[in-house]
Amino acid sequence: MRYLPLNQSDRAKMQDVIGINSIDDLFADVPKNALNPAFDLPRQQSEMAVERALGEMAGKNISGGQGPFFVGAGAYRHHVPATVDHIIQRSEFLTSYTPYQPEIAQGTLQYLFEFQTQVAALTGMDVANASMYDGSTACAEAALMARRVTRKNRVVISGGLHPHYASVTRCNSELIGDKVVLAPANIKGDEDLIAMIDDQTSCVIVQNPDVFGHIRDLTPIAEAAHEKGALLIAVFTEVVSLGALQSPGAMGADIVVGEGQSIGNSLNFGGPYVGLFATRQKYIRHMPGRLCGQTKDADGQRGFVLTLSTREQHIRRDKATSNICTNSGLCALAFSIHMSLLGEKGLRTMATLSHEAACDAADALSALSGVVLLNDNFFNEFTLRLPKNAEQVAEDLAGKGVLGGVPGGRLWPEQEDLHNLLLVAATEMTSTEHIRKFVAALREVL
Amino acid sequence: MSMKPQGRPTAPIGTDPVKNGPTHTGNKALQIEEKLIFEIGDFRGTGVDFAQAKGLPPRLGGLARKDEIGLPGLSEPQAMRHYVRLSQKNYAIDMGPFPLGSCTMKHNPRLNEKMARLPGFADIHPLQPVSTVQGALELIDMLALWLKELTGMPAVAMSPKAGAHGELCGMMAIKAALVARGEADTRRRVLAPESSHGTNPATAAQCGFTVDDIPADKTGRVDIKAFKAMLGPDVAAIMVTNPNTGGLFERDIRQMADLVHEAGGYFYCDGANLNAIMGKVKPGDLGIDAMHINLHKTFSTPHGGGGPGAGPTVLSEALAAYAPVPYVVAKGKEFELVEKRSQGAETSFGRMTAFHGQMGMFVRALSFMMSHGIDGLKQAAEDAVLNANYVLTRLKAEMSPAFPGFCMHEALFDDAFLKDSGVETIDFAKAMIDEGYHPMTMYFPLIVHGAMLIEPTESESKEELDQFCDALLALAREAKTGKTDKFKAAPVFAPRRRLDETAAARKPVLRWVSPAQ
Secondary structure (H helix, E strand, O other): OOOOOOOOOHHHHHHHOOOOOOOHHHHHHHHHHOOOOOOOEEEEOOOHHHHHHHHHHOOOOHHHHHHOOOOOOOOOOOOOOOHHHHHHHOOOOOOOOOOOOHHHHHHHHHHHHHHHHHHHHHOOOOEOOOOOOOOOHHHHHHHHHHHHHOOEEEEOOOOOOHHHHHHHHHHHHHHHOOEEOOOOOOOOOOOOHHOOOOOEEEEEEOOOOOOOOOOOOOHHHHHHHOOOOOOOEEEOOOOOOOOOEEOOOOOOOEEHHHHHHHOOOOOOOHOOEEEEEEOOHHHHHHHOOOOEEEEEEEOOEEEEEEHHHHHHHHHHEEEEEEOOOOOOOOHHHHHHHHHHHHHHHHHHHHHHHHHHHHHHHHHHHOOOOOEOOOOOOOOOEEEEEEEHHHHHHHHHHHOOOOEEEEEHHHOOOOOOHHEEEEEEEEEOOOOHHHHHHHHHHHHOOO | OOOOOOOEEEEOOOOOOOOOOOOOOOEEOOOOOOOOOHOOOOOOOOOOOOOOOOOOOOOOOOOOOOOOOOOOOHHHHHHHEEEEEHOOOOOOOOOOOOEHHHHHHHOHHHHHHHHHOOHHHOOOOOOOOOOOOOOHHHHHHHHHHHHHHHHOOOOOOOOOOOOHHHHHHHHHHHHHHHHHHHHOOOOEEEEEEEEOOHHHHHHHOOOOOOEEEEEOOOOOOOHHHHHHHHHHOOOOEEEHHHOOOOOOOOOOOOHHHHHHHHHHOEEEEHHHHHHHHOOOOOOOHHHHOOEEOOOOOOOOOOHHHOOOOOOOOEEEEHOOOOOOOOOEEEEEHHHHEEHHHHHHHOOOOOEEEOOOOOOOHHHHHHHHHHHHHHHHHHHHHHHHHHHHHHHHHOOOOOOEOOOOOOOOOEEEEEOOHOOOOOOOHHHHHHHHHOOOOOEEEEEOOOOOOOEEEEOOOOOOHHHHHHHHHHHHHHHHHHHHHOOOHHHHHHOOOOOOOOOOOHHHHHHHOOOOOOOOO
């Protein structure tokens, strides 16, 4: 077996040193009838054979690069510079552990410090943590944090929050005994959230742009929440939008969470992604997850360490702010490299190009007979109402080589009034030719 | 002593580089000091070339961003140097042994990286039509089959994103089962050994349970008598790691399972240490109800400096009906994705993450499993246990094992061998850094004084292990001679000396701030 360095002679010598006759002497504590059972699994294979088998499976999928691609709703297909994937595959990043020994992990620690700074700047907040699993779990953790900060237990969720984020959050909050109030899906972006906030409310969770693509002004919601002693949790699923839209921090958010996949990371069929989590300085001791901080070493040189670990499970156990341990370190690195290359200038251009592609697509698609654009404004994703079930339309489009968006039935399976909706996303990867093909295909399948 | 200038040292052997003082640059040959991106980058520059925007009127609802964001852009060569220099300040499994106990730092085959990057896996969207991702669903289903067969369990939830997330999945399923039984309000206690990972009590608390510690017996295992006495009608579950965090197999595990089941509770097994028993034992044969599997430990998806991981969670018949959505169901040659309750998931406890789990890790783990085959996985477990016992046996000569007898995949020592030397566990660990090794896990598990937990994994050759043991034996002998200065000063050859963690926590500096502010 190519991955195992010991040979039979090594094993025999080592058994002699240990003083055993058989390897199973080391498994003597295992109940006899549980040791060495039969398994119905194949035997080892060569690298070539494995590559062939997995290659066949991969070949059965239609990948984003094969044709026009307009799928979003929480994951976006942006261009990632080749440098990013090269760097994250360096052994010293790829095959290192959590930086618990900071003297020999300054590489990881310094990029985490840079990542935290980038995320804080993007969100307009004071501090960010070293990443969560993804946007949805970051959102759930934010609601739990609001409970700790406010000591209240009523979570108000906007009808514009991605329904999967809402489900994850509800699942976590109800588990601990919170009451979760979920506003109905709000296709126009005009819900009255303020009326839903009361004295028992720990937080209001609002996505911007919302899942239908509407751009929300968070300022009045923040003010209303603060008046009642609640926190505003601002959510984004498309981090590139922060290069075009007013930051959630500037609009008064107390916690900002979202998905960072768009920057540096592939679609990966949903994971691994990178959850971003930022908040105000005054709440840092309530934050979940790892934090990297600056300090000095014994020679007075600047260095970085994991810090405030008394919040974390390995120190505080059942009193920890979260059970999270492993996070999305390498995806955070990919994010940080890509963002370092982009800089503010590149990010703003990327955002503008994505917005313009969406504007072109929205105009061209809504010119089709029976197709209605629901948005007055949007960033790079908008919602169309089709004259028929969008799930079938998406299938038919795929048959024509166009991955044309996310149908309402996929996100709100139980709500039939939303099943004619199609969420359409564009990025800087979207070409005029892609839009032309999409329009032509949609005309045919409607 | 001077030497010939060609091919030989030009300075006398024994020169202490530490006393030579700093270089003009602060660099040390291959170790280049590197500033932050905010100190080297151009806040108006970019390292990415784009097409020109058209200048269309924005439709952003009047909420365009006007403030300066404050992100520097680095040219590609600047970025490349920045990250390569940073990388050279990291230790990694590709450089040498990474013997962190409970972390299973094994070799990461590059085939797995190549497979995960196939566009058919990496460039597909989680919400594409199901008909366009049949190969992806097939892969998830095949990995699920491997995991179920390896563990002898009937069901597996694939979506948890890491080990702790898998624990949460298992405990959520247990909570849902208790709700269905009408006992969620009465069964509020979870029992976990005092040697458990911190994630266990943290997870239980996150589910609204209170947690009580089960004491260990003299052999480092669960004290079965004490355990028995703690059981009652208020117990929801036990959370037990097996092999445990002392590297020992819980001999009485079946009895524990029977006892907790008789008391009406469930058995959550922490699968972090599965590497010791994969292909040797089916945890399902031991009576467990749920167990997460760290694909980033046992099945070698890279740790990546702290993640991403993946924590699929196997479930017993009693819990399977509560598994989270989404999941894959094979229907003949087609694969269906169950995302809604009406697809047969009426009793599901809900959703743990936005999409289907860590697909990138699934590909890597399956690639690892297929490469090994069942014979290779069994051999890997045996080699991991053999390596750990070899280290235990050799180090016994100078160091003090925490418990008598053999171990499983990791060897636990206490600090008794350092008694009265003035050297503490942390000093010993930091001295290992100077010898070119990543230290073992320190001060965990908590039941052992000054714990040192060594997990070599199956990836180490005998030669590498011998060098490692020689180094530790030499350090142990040196420590006992009372040469504390060297140990207290260590590390001196690393990119940084010991860092002031107290200062970092007292006045947290968690981001770069422009000196102008």
